[in-house]
Amino acid sequence: MKLLIVRPQPGADATAARVTAAGHLAVCMPLFATHAVAWDLPKIDDFDGLLLTSANALRYAGDKLPLLTGLPLFAVGQNSAEYAQSVGFDVRQVGSAGIESLLEQVDARRLLWLAGEDRTSFAPPPDLHIDCRIVYRSAALPIPDDFHETLMEADYVLLHSARAASRFTSLVEDVQLQKNAISIGALSEKIAQAAGSGWANIRIAKEPTDNDLLSQL
Template identity: 40%
Template sequence: MRNAIVVRPAPGGGQTIARLAALGIPALEFPLFVIAPVAWSPLNETFDALLVTSANAMRHGGIGLEALTALPVVAVGEGSARAARAAGFQVAVTGAADGREAVEGAHQVGFSRLLHLAGRDRIDLPGVTSMTVYRSDALYPPPGALEVACGQVALLHSPRAARHFAALVDRDAVPRHKVRIAALSEAVAQSVGGGWGTIGVAPRPDDVVLTALAAKLAIDP
């Protein structure tokens, strides 16, 4: 059985580790990013709903979120929806793919003006107003550190994490074909590139689903 490598930053990384442990999969927490809040103030504009594409927006949004709790939330997936509910918001739409799909779902129920509470490094979506409420700073472990991924399963939660992980694996001359990838979405799978032993894509962008996929990849011959 393979081990799992979790590059997701805290506190999400710890949650993923716990889910893997419940499935009997040993895992190494190896964060490649650190999350920090960014000072911001709500815009003096009218919106129909908030777009949330990462739980980090809810965890690190700070007191500015208090002025927005009357707005319904359009969440990209179950993880973002859970974080929004925990922060006191009502979730009106929960997507099952990516930000574009979530925006389409919002338009279908009549939400035309969306405020995206987002990270500093993001892909802006057409017709959506974005507000930076947190940042994700990349970490660079010492040379050779990614050798730990050889023969294991890596869980990747975002396109940016996928690109960073792939670059570090190549830097440390780890053979890609000896690493299996569990990707949160098709966009993540595309961002990590080719040459891996296996790339599995979660059918929904949810950490619970991703950890189940990673467990399968860890056990499969």
């Protein structure tokens, strides 16, 4: 299958490598570009864990990141967990069913959350304090000239965030393409909901990993 990847770099290349390893053809067409933003590091001793919902938070945290490796890390998704381990973190727990499920199980009471400007909203358990620090943001890129051609050649479009799903849907509607001729694969139920209905096929990962998503196609 030819699979179109619209997530920002460097995540797009990471997904492309998994797509290729699974025997498919990967095409990258990022809809966003991600960059770091300035942020203040709070007093580390005030926290007993680090919350990670995207590997991008570690990629763009900058020179403050090594100061945090002493905190146990709680990650949403195996992809994020593996990246955290590769840069020196002790991954204490990995959530495969979303952030709410993970937070119900963590053995920490005060978490530092490094996140992007566009992030998941959720209600943490009442006895859990979370301090969120924004370390990166994603800006929309211009529509590629070959958007129509590239899209219609793909067997599936892979969607990794609700924001990407919303923008992709808007682009398809703006250029008046038929949604019922396009198939999508979403990394979670929330992402699929953001994409809306009317697609030829919708496949949803049972766990928020590329490999699980690919297994559903």
